[in-house]
Amino acid sequence: MGNMKIAVVCNSDSLAMPSIQFLKEQHFLAGVGIPKKSNTVLLNALQTIGIMPDSIAVFSTGSWREDMENWLHSLSADAVFVIAFPWKIPAYILNIPLKGFFNFHFGVLPKYKGADPIFWQIRNMENHGGLFIHKMNAEIDGGPIVWQKEMAVIPGETYTMHSMRIGYEAVEELKLLLDHMDRDVLQENIQPEHQGLYYHKPGTEQLKIDWQKQSSREIEYLVNACNQKYGGASTFLRNRELRILEVSPVDMPPIPEQPSGTVVHADVLYGLVIACRGQEFLKINVVHMQEGYLSGAKLFSMGVGIGEQLI
The missing domain is CATH 3.10.25.10 (Formyl transferase, C-terminal domain)
Known part of the structure; x- marks a missing residue:
């Protein structure tokens, strides 16, 4: 496998840390970006797996677009993996890395577009969720799917139990994704038309x-x-x-x-x-x-x- 450089932007410890740790151990990881509002939890989780502060970019709410743009230019990453990032990334930033941005969406697409599909899938008593990786474009969760894997929702499983389990399961899919990217055989499949169920985090x-x-x-x-x-x-x-x-x-x-x-x-x-x-x-x-x-x-x-x- 070649020497691709992968940057990760994330806002989850349980979903993101196993994949980040794998990328680091295999010398793919170019850097990690996180929202400042979550830095207390995420900085500790990242340092636990050996990611030092000089490899972490912290994005403030008011300036995150400019900061992310400058950060990516400084990294020269081939691709960016996005895991539970809370803000919509504009097109001019999506176009910076050569291979693009790839969102790791832990819910069935296009049925469960939007925020927090894990919550909605468990609440709706689904038998399975999944990891759907799509190349990002201007539409939220609307880009072509490049990888998908069905993952069971085990009866009795809580939100956190499910998140931790599928976070580790995602590493095996990540290995396959990287191999396809390296051999330039990744296939893009346009998402079928579907209204989707939910686009927002659950409210009161x-x-x-x-x-x-x-x-x-x-x-x-x-x-x-x-x-x-x-x-x-x-x-x-x-x-x-x-x-x-x-x-x-x-x-x-x-x-x-x-x-x-x-x-x-x-x-x-x-x-x-x-x-x-x-x-x-x-x-x-x-x-x-x-x-x-x-x-x-x-x-x-x-x-x-x-x-x-x-x-």
Whole structure:
């Protein structure tokens, strides 16, 4: 394999670090660029894998375009790999490297264009996501696909668990991508027409549990999608917000049907069990409140009892 120089711009530790580490170890890495707003987390993660500060460009919100342009000219990188970068890169910057910019999109394209496909795929109970690498153009996530790999969404997997696993799986695809680039046999496939489902990060409403409309399975997947990046799925108890980080389905003996969101069982051993639609039930395992991270049993010991309502 030749001596290509690859720059990486990223805004994720779990998704990006395995690939960056591989590029460094194989002497491909020309440099790494990150947003200043994330430098506390990312600088530490980069230094942990041996990337020193003089190899890292930190881009400020107001001047990042000019800074990135100057940085790329100084590196003379053959290509730039983009992993979860938050800003739309203008065309004049995309044209700087000889081989172009390639976005590592951890979601099925074109169905899951836009921000945070991992969240939406887990929330929507998809059986699989994927790594879709496309050559970037002026359209967000709209360039031709040059590599794709289906990746399973494992039942019970949280957002962070999924991100870490597919971050490591991506390295094997990266090896193949580099080989095709080096031999100049990379094929570009125009994306089929598709409206796409989501283009924005989830907002407050998308993170909130709707006990009246969502099934127990839908609630469980929402909780998993919110753990840990979004701090848990939101609900309210006694006019105070709870962020639920883990639930599990449970069977209950026949009881009179209760409104969804009602606490139907509470004790020190099993904690809290909540009624859902269709006589299904979820046990609350972990929540986050102002007091800290608490188990369902701890909520019971704090006085939460049968008949109380989550809304």
